[in-house]
Amino acid sequence: MEVLQVVADLVCTRRVEGMQAVSLRVLQSEQGVVSVASDPVGVPEGKWVFVTTGSAARFAMPDPLTITDLAICGIVDHWECAGNAQAVTPDAAAADTGARADVRAAP
């Protein structure tokens, strides 16, 4: 599973029947790689989510026959963008506190 950020909706009026009317979201990784996921959760733009790929993506949908290979499985409470961490200045870090990971040491 990967942690990606929701950046936009994807509008596709013409699609194969098996896609049904499922919501599609454009996601972006910390490295800027763009992908498209089906969204059974209903995630607001800007949130960091974790996604599953392959057949597990179908099982994450309410209808497991939905055609998808990438599905949003949950919203990460907090996430620190590790890839950009080195470029973050103290001021910038203060400004995006809300995007930091709530990573706890394993008990």
Add this chain to the structure above:
Amino acid sequence: MEVLQVVADLVCTRRVEGMQAVSLRVLQSEQGVVSVASDPVGVPEGKWVFVTTGSAARFAMPDPLTITDLAICGIVDHWECAGNAQAVTPDAAAADTGARADVRAAP
């Protein structure tokens, strides 16, 4: 799922039986990576489409026994090529308005 652009047809007169007479399209990512997908939709050249991989690709075909691991699932209404966005001049941007993404903020 990924968003790719249809750039050409692929002609394969000699193929395994399970491929049937399915249409094959050459797709290209924003980074220029080339792949081949089966096309159950009938997409004109130049359009941006989103594709599914793995077993989901078979379920996207009218006959789910078709041998494929990459299938076109729908046509993206509009798509802005993010990878090239930095190189776009104002004039060029005006010229390719039709290829920009209709990305809406999630409600």
Add this chain to the structure above:
Amino acid sequence: MEVLQVVADLVCTRRVEGMQAVSLRVLQSEQGVVSVASDPVGVPEGKWVFVTTGSAARFAMPDPLTITDLAICGIVDHWECAGNAQAVTPDAAAADTGARADVRAAP
């Protein structure tokens, strides 16, 4: 699906039982990445083929229980090696006309 070039046979006298006596071919991508595919078609060396991965590879074999995750599905009539196109001089281009793709505009 990807388009790769057959560059050699692979000789493996000691293999797991489920591989049977299937022909194995060494394939190379335009970028020079090497992989091994099972060959149900019988492709001469030098040809460009398209391949399927994952479970679809098994369905491409005459016996779908054959152990494989990459199978040749057909021979591409003609293929232009896009990755090398920029380095091709007019003379060289004339010399390798036989390797150019028969890519037709979608109707």
Add this chain to the structure above:
Amino acid sequence: MEVLQVVADLVCTRRVEGMQAVSLRVLQSEQGVVSVASDPVGVPEGKWVFVTTGSAARFAMPDPLTITDLAICGIVDHWECAGNAQAVTPDAAAADTGARADVRAAP
């Protein structure tokens, strides 16, 4: 299968139903690539683990219907971080002896 290091817990209070209350761990490869795995073993932070992907990840969970595409399958007794080996000075090497792989020659 890959060998990755457990670096943190991942907190996701809002998740799809099929994820149940499974523990999620943030893993990091030797090259610094971050991914998220379900953890049926209960691994302390800092340990090197090996993981399976795809459908095999589900079979590694106590409940094979758990939605996951990356699961921790075991703890590596010792692991030498090959990617950093070239940068290791004798002193540093002595300091992290506990992280070296117990790799034995095959009999």
Add this chain to the structure above:
Amino acid sequence: MEVLQVVADLVCTRRVEGMQAVSLRVLQSEQGVVSVASDPVGVPEGKWVFVTTGSAARFAMPDPLTITDLAICGIVDHWECAGNAQAVTPDAAAADTGARADVRAAP
């Protein structure tokens, strides 16, 4: 399928039940990428093997319920390391003749 070299055993005393007591080998690609495979063949260290991924890896094991996503399927008779070929001097090439591929032209 890929061709990789066996470089070591992997010792994991604590593992999920479905892994059973299967042998695990550390493999390395020509580019130096490290992965872990289950070994139903019993391959001596240093040999080049070809491996299958995904669900095909499970079918390569004596017990197809073994949890694995990468399994050794056979030993390559001879293999020329293409990635290092350019750096090989005549003397070095003579010394590692045993590692060269027995690649025959397809009939």
